[in-house]
Amino acid sequence: MDEQVVADSSGGASSPVQEVHKKNNKVKITWPFYVLFAFVAGLVGAILAWGFLSDSLAALGIPDPGPVTSAGLPFLRAVGWIVAALSVGSFLATTFFISPREVKQSAEDGILKSSYLNRAYLSVDGLIAARTGAFAALCFGLIAIVMIPLVMSDLSGQPFAEALKPHNWAIAFEQVALAKAWAWVAFFAFLTGLAGLFFRNWLSQPLLFVASIVMTVPLALEGHSAAGGDHDYGTNSLLWHLVLMLVWVGGLMALIAHARRIGPNMDLAVKRYSIVATYAVIGMAISGIVNALLRMEFSDLFTSNYGLLVLAKAVGVVVVGMFGLAHRTLTIPKLEKNPKDAALFTRVAIVEVLAMAAVTGIAISMGRTPPPAPQMQDLSVMALEMGYSLEKEPTLFSVFTMWRFDLMLGTIGILLLAFYVCGLVALRRQAKKWNHLRTFWWILGCITLVVTVSSGIGMNMPATFSMHMVAHMLLSMVVPVFLVLGAPLTLIMESVKPGEPGRPGLHEWAAVLADNPLLRFLLHPAVNTIQFIIIFYALYLTPLYELMVSEHAGHLIMNFVFVISGYLYYWEMIGPDPKPEERTHVSRLAWLTFSMPFHLFFGVYLMQLQVILAEEFYSRLNLPWEVDLAYDQLVGGGIAWASGSFPLIIVFGYLFRGWFREERIVEKNYEARAAATNFADAEEYNQMLTRMNNGHDPHGDYYQETFEPKDKE
Structure with a gap:
């Protein structure tokens, strides 16, 4: 019997070691320490x-x-x-x-046995x-x-x-x-x-x-x-x-x-x-x-x-x-x-x-002690509203000469890249191969994320509607595509060994992230398509946009929502990572075709909109260059129309290529099966056509017995 819990079975007194173990292994309350x-x-x-x-x-x-x-x-x-x-x-x-x-696993656990969690x-x-x-x-x-x-x-x-x-x-x-x-x-x-x-x-x-x-x-x-x-x-x-x-x-x-x-x-x-x-x-x-x-x-x-x-x-x-x-x-x-x-x-x-x-x-x-008064303080309206001031008008080239590192998404982009590199190092130590194209996409996605939020694009995002729309399209349409193609969950499950029985670890957590009821619901084509589309309409067709754009918290929330929503959408569409349910390329093409008119109509709607979104906020910024808010919004609508359709066309091409590959695989499998059976299926099919041509049911006399008129008694 366990000497840590039970005294000497002979009835004698416990040894000092046993007494110490019993004292240490006694369950004790903790709430007094919380207090x-x-x-x-x-x-x-x-x-x-x-x-x-x-x-x-x-x-x-x-x-x-x-x-x-x-x-x-x-x-x-x-x-x-x-x-x-x-x-x-x-x-x-x-x-x-x-x-x-612990949960007993079986072969019917789904696409990932580790998802027993x-x-x-x-x-x-x-x-x-x-x-x-x-x-x-x-x-x-x-x-x-x-x-x-x-x-x-x-x-x-x-x-x-x-x-x-x-x-x-x-x-x-x-x-x-x-x-x-x-x-x-x-x-x-x-x-x-x-x-x-x-x-x-x-x-x-x-x-x-x-x-x-x-x-x-x-x-x-x-x-x-x-x-x-x-x-x-x-x-x-x-x-x-x-x-x-x-x-x-x-x-x-x-x-x-x-x-x-x-x-x-x-x-x-x-x-x-x-x-x-x-x-x-x-x-x-x-x-x-x-x-x-x-x-x-x-x-x-x-x-x-x-x-x-x-x-x-x-x-x-x-x-x-x-x-x-x-x-x-x-x-x-x-x-x-x-x-x-x-x-x-x-x-x-x-x-x-x-x-x-x-x-x-x-x-x-x-929090109760006032900080020292700064020697030089920027009290401009822009600084009070955005945290900093802008000095020059953004252009196609000047936005890449401005820089203000984003401590939130910029840091996350760097951490995501570091995480991926650690996975690659672990794979190399195990002498496992990895698709270098996936590495390219992930690095490109992390760099695009950091540049979008930290360059002049991110700096001007709160200042004008057109630059906001550029950043929105990049965060929801471009960055997620690159990150999804990097297959991060697959990298985790390949580079990290499964945990010991009863001690799940990173491998099992990644597996359950790829296959769980919530994700199954979110990645259903109807739900996923609606969540991706509704963000555009709910944000810009309601007073929500003016509320969000006027607060730093609103910018944070919007940026996170753009990236997460886009990642979920493209994960289901083109992601190589495992998903709760793998759908055919034809099915995904159908849903993509269904969603494209909504994206295109959204851009057209913005270009025709007569009401200026967040007009009071944008007017209050007093930018150092002249801004025609109506024209800027028209430009923003055009960016939404063009930028929204371009990534979707690329995804359409990707899915069409996948559909072609699926058909080729089916065709090769049929040819291999036909060769193995000496084309028995084709021979049977030809015989069936011959019987039908002669007026006989291919499966017997059922056709004649059912449809030919019977003699009247």
Whole structure:
């Protein structure tokens, strides 16, 4: 019997080693540590914010709202970020760290045997982690609701009790952007939390992981980084910073809970988290530096309160990150020898999260501390609206001489290229072959993505409708075609070996991404065609376009939607990657032919449209060159018509070629079968024609018995 659990069978006392094992292998609760982490973060944030309160009030020019708001807002906000991190980390663990229950595979599993994860349910440990993530999301939603009157009280200087009155809530939603952001946070958080309480299958966990990140995004779009010049850099860098922070802190909290529950495969979970945490700390450091440099000069680091907070936070992130990496480096080999002996890891990890919580409190106090006033500030309307100013009119050649790197999609383009190179290196080590044409398409797609969003095309995209349409067509019609032809999922499944039984890894995750019920629905020709077409009409034929184009968040959302929508459409049309259902080229040609008139009509409609889209916004920019908005929109419609039809014609040719190849394969297979059977099918067919020519049914006398008139009695 297991000496770690059961005492000596002879009835004698357990040995000291057995007693230690029994103590270490006892399931322990974790929620007191969650409370401790949140309290430390809130306390540090409240103390620092209180210390800089007078400077903050003087900078804002508002009276003191009272101790409830002055101390409660930073405390509750810090607590909220720890709770949000717990939700993100829990769903991260159920998706990638904690293996689901094993599912027996069979030959009928579908096109990909590795897609058995579609049917897998969470283990007991995974289910507890998922419930933790769901309750954390619900708590974050409750905190968001309380933050609405707190924000109103803080910005207006009125006491918290006054801000709680119903009429002040209406004012907050109408006039205070940060209050609206917290309202959206509450909506997404409650949605995520309620969904997390009901889903028990593994397939839902990646979606909940994404949803837990989305619920925090509205906060990243407000604050210091979202205002003034360079706010495009500020917002994008803050988005990266916050998402990576949530993964870094939340993932470790989830691992602590996993260890205290005596969860299986602890060695694998820690190893995977270590990789994630390493890249997260690097990304946090880079994005934090970028964000700090936008707010102040280097000399301000030592001469201003805001600079001292930035310096303290940077040192804290680096020190805690390096300490955690060293700790995991020493712990992982021990866990590989004995995965159940995780006491050493847990004790050190708890201290590590406490340090993370303190760093989070420092970061929260920065939101209450005004940054130093910049020595040179671009206050032009363009800079306030777009984050930067344009100096020259875009032309066919000048757009490639402008450059402003896009921290969001530009970074993603570089990461996608790096990921692909890693896959190619892994294939080379395994002496496997790979189609170099696919590599060419992927590299071309990544380069086109970076150039589109970072060159003069991306810079002028918010300024004029015609340049917006150029970028739209490239992001939805060109970049996806190149990326799809690169076959990234096939590369993953070829370069990464399947995981051990009960321990799915990257190979299995790629397989389930290529074959799951949601993708099966999205890639159905009717759904896929409609989603690709409806984006054009819903965006430009409704007031949605003016709302989206006037906000940086709107630009981010549009760019992501363009790329994702186009990728799904062309994946089903021409993608070499596996799909839930492979349809014939004839079927895809039919759907493409059906969709082409809608694309062409959309461009014609824009060219004939008399109403100028987003006229107020474009007029407000006051560009340094004269722009005829009506003519610019006409040009944009022409670009949509020409650019929309050109890629579709290429895809049409690609599918027609595939159809021809399919027919040739069928013909060759028939000829091979005929030669093997000495043309028995052809002989039988000729005999059937002879019988029909003689008035006989080819299968007997059925024709005569059925259709010839019978003699009357």
